[in-house]
Amino acid sequence: MTEQAHHTPTTRRGILFGAAAVSAGALLTACTSNESNGRAATSDDRQAGGLDDKPGKHVTIGFAGPQADHGWLNAINVNAKSRARRYKDVTLEITEGSNDTAQQIGQIETLINKKVDVLVILPADGKALTQVGLKAMRAGIPVVNLDRVFAPPQAYRCWIGGDNYGMGLNAGHYIGEQLKDKKHATVVELAGIDNLELTRQRTKGFDDALKNYPHIEKVGRQAAEFTVESGQSKMAGLLQAHPSFDALWNHDDDQGVGAERAIEQAGRDGFLMVGGAGSRKAMDTIKAGDSVLKATVLYPPTMSASAIDLARALAQGKGIGGMAELEIPASLTLYSAVVTKDNVDDYLPTGFH
Known part of the structure; x- marks a missing residue:
């Protein structure tokens, strides 16, 4: 009250x-x-x-x-x-x-x-x-x-x-619902700057949401720096470390531009990507429907x-x-x-x- x-x-x-x-x-x-x-x-x-x-x-x-x-x-x-x-x-x-x-x-x-x-x-x-x-x-x-x-x-x-916690929570619930019919699913996370409280809150919300979907396992996480360049290099590392996964939660649409470049260069698909913040480029990509990027969570x-x-x-x-x-x-x-x-x-x- x-x-x-x-x-x-x-x-x-x-x-x-x-x-x-x-x-x-x-x-x-x-x-x-x-x-x-x-x-x-x-x-x-x-x-x-x-x-x-x-x-x-x-x-x-x-x-x-x-x-x-x-x-x-x-x-x-x-x-x-x-x-x-x-x-x-x-x-x-x-x-x-x-x-x-x-x-x-x-x-x-x-x-x-x-x-x-x-x-x-x-x-x-x-x-x-x-x-x-x-x-x-x-x-x-x-x-x-x-x-x-x-x-x-x-x-x-x-x-x-x-609502940084809400961003992660809603990203996790969206991914959970998309993968609810898969017996065992794996996800990876491309976070922002790790020493910021907002990054920790976005990760906590995401992890809390996944608790509602016990068949989904988070198998990898890399922290980037909210820049295109860091998104590309850290995503390349995730792709190399994990030959397959079902979903990616990316905290920031600016670094997501770099993440998409790394995904294209690696020739990878077969998973869905959820971004964060709500850039016009991300929304245009979602509308076109020709990318792994299927959603973005607004800030x-x-x-x-x-x-x-x-x-x-x-x-x-x-x-x-x-x-x-x-x-x-x-x-x-x-x-x-x-x-x-x-x-x-x-x-x-x-x-x-």
Whole structure:
């Protein structure tokens, strides 16, 4: 059971530090769209509904995003910018984006000094940037913490992000159902960077799902680095070590490009591949149906568009349409949908390059 905040007149700083935590697992469309058909779309592809999009008090949102050195990270920046353009009452102050913690801290402190109304931050390192999140909150600037979480909840007003455990869980269930009629099946895993908590969560979810399918055995695992080159070299190693297997779970569609190259070079088929994140290339390949890649599990970069919605709502004192509470939730975990040939057309607009 979650505790809900009482709506009482208070200071801005009191709202930031006194709001009770409300956890909410939600589809992205639940907080950003009035559409009832469940179709996923980018921020430019659908009306900016769900949250009240009638023009209100002008809001300046500071956005401290990542360095766009990966397809998913670039999509984070693109979705935030395009969403902000939908609102006539929003000005977006954007930093250059950095994976260097000291540089990003300096950029965020500049936004604090500019007295922006609200901050949206995807930290290069959540723990390392906790103090600057706390600094903003103490200055009365609400923080929407995007994906990589700050250490204590006091450093942000609202967290929104993906479900790494759910990615692995849903990948495992999909593979399990595809192989349920095989008496003894084997799978291999091409993970991401092993010292990241997100990688460990994706593996744990996958392993937990496979417990429901005792006839399936995971026989191999290699950790890559979320790059095309590492995906190709590590997949080549898996293929060499395992002359046959029935399924492959690959954590990331960018490194999956390299994995597919290794598979083609080895002339291998006879197994199914499930990717992760939801790139446009992966979705196009799934739709074409001429590859071992049969599905990808989403980690939606459109979360940054929703973060802009939430930041605007915080600054204007609004809640989320379709929810009874007067305040926005303290936490929103996005669902990791499995995209297959059957539903790929619904998700194509969200695919990132």
